[in-house]
Amino acid sequence: MAAVIPAGARRPFALSWQTRTIALLVFLYAVYAALQLDVSPARVRAGLDHAGTFLARMFPPNFEKPDTLIKGIVESLEIAVLASVLGIFLALPVGLLGARNLMPAWVSWPARAIVALCRSLHPVIVAILFVKAVGFGALAGILALTVASIGFIGKLFTESIEEISLKQVEAVRATGASFVNVITFGVLPQVFARFVGFATYQFDSNLRNSTMVGIVGAGGVGGTLFSAFQRFDYDFVSAILLTLIAIIMLGEILAGVVRAVLLDNLGFDRILQRRMAAARGLGSSNGGKP
Structure with a gap:
């Protein structure tokens, strides 16, 4: 039997007229923007056809240039590691100074302004500026991704500090x-x-962004990728992309190991045992099927 809603009572989960009006305005603006940008079903269909042709030319991937591929990948890894280390060490004091529950306003606001400035521009734009300043090469990429790291980690670190319990802080101060x-x-x-x-x-993000900044001459495998596109060497493009995907997945595994070591105080033998136990549990849940 359906529940009877008293007269004048508001239905649960009912949208107010203000919410409906805002949703309608957003929808109308989305339609207007699509028309202004010449987004049409015909263009989408044509794009899908071109995408099919492009993907067909990417396979099978061509790994016949290992020296070029490995050189670009290694440089991207070096850029990501150095930018992450510099960004983390610089973001720590900036994020701490930006916490309004620990610092006075005359200290926190300049620190927060630095974080906002670092976040205001895309890493590619920052990379272009550094390429103009220090020239082509990995240094421009390291500096650009360091700025991006300060902006991201500094903001989240500041917000995390502002959410802590001050009771523990006061207890330490009382000593x-x-x-x-x-x-x-x-x-x-x-x-x-x-x-x-x-x-x-942020390390994962820097590894991905090191490819983008390389396109504008800031080092890394991005320059190799851009050159392959210009030569219409799409099977080599596929090899580069697959290698990047594999490295990102490996980085995710390593990130899990780092968390286990730093947060759970586990040794590598215990981590390996956990992984093997999880794999055996997954196999048994599937009835021994792969």
Whole structure:
């Protein structure tokens, strides 16, 4: 039997007229924007046809240029690692100074302005600026991705600090601890787990972005990828993309290992045992089928 809703009572999950009006306006603007940008079903169909032809030319991938491929991949890895390390170490003090629950306004607002400035431009735009400043090569890519890392990690680190419980901070202060000890024992333990997650994600992001900044001459495999596109060497493009995907997946596994070591205090033997146990559990749940 259906429930009877009293007269005048509002239906659960019912949308207000303000919400409906906003949704309608957003929909109408989306239609208007599509028309202004010449987005049409005909263009979409033509794009799908071209995409099919392009994908057909990408396979099978061509791994017959290992020296060129490995050189670009190694340079991208070096750019990502250096930019991540620099960005993390610089984002720590900036994020700490930007926390409004720990710092006075005259300290927190300039720090937050630095974070906002680092986040305001896309890494490719920043890479172009650094290419003009320091010339072509990996240095421009490292500097560009360091700026991006400061913006991302600094913002999330600041927000994490502002969400901590101040009771632990006050307890450490009550012992007469110095400011450094208050931060070390009262603040960092509450945000360390999230900070590790931010750092590992930023490394993945820097590895992906190192390809993009390479297209504008900031080092890495991006330059190799762009040259392959210009030569219509699409099977080599496929080889580069597949290699990047494999490295990103490997990086995800390594990030899990780092979290287990830093957060769970596990040794590599325990991590391996966990992985093997999880694999056996997955196999048994599938009835032994692959």
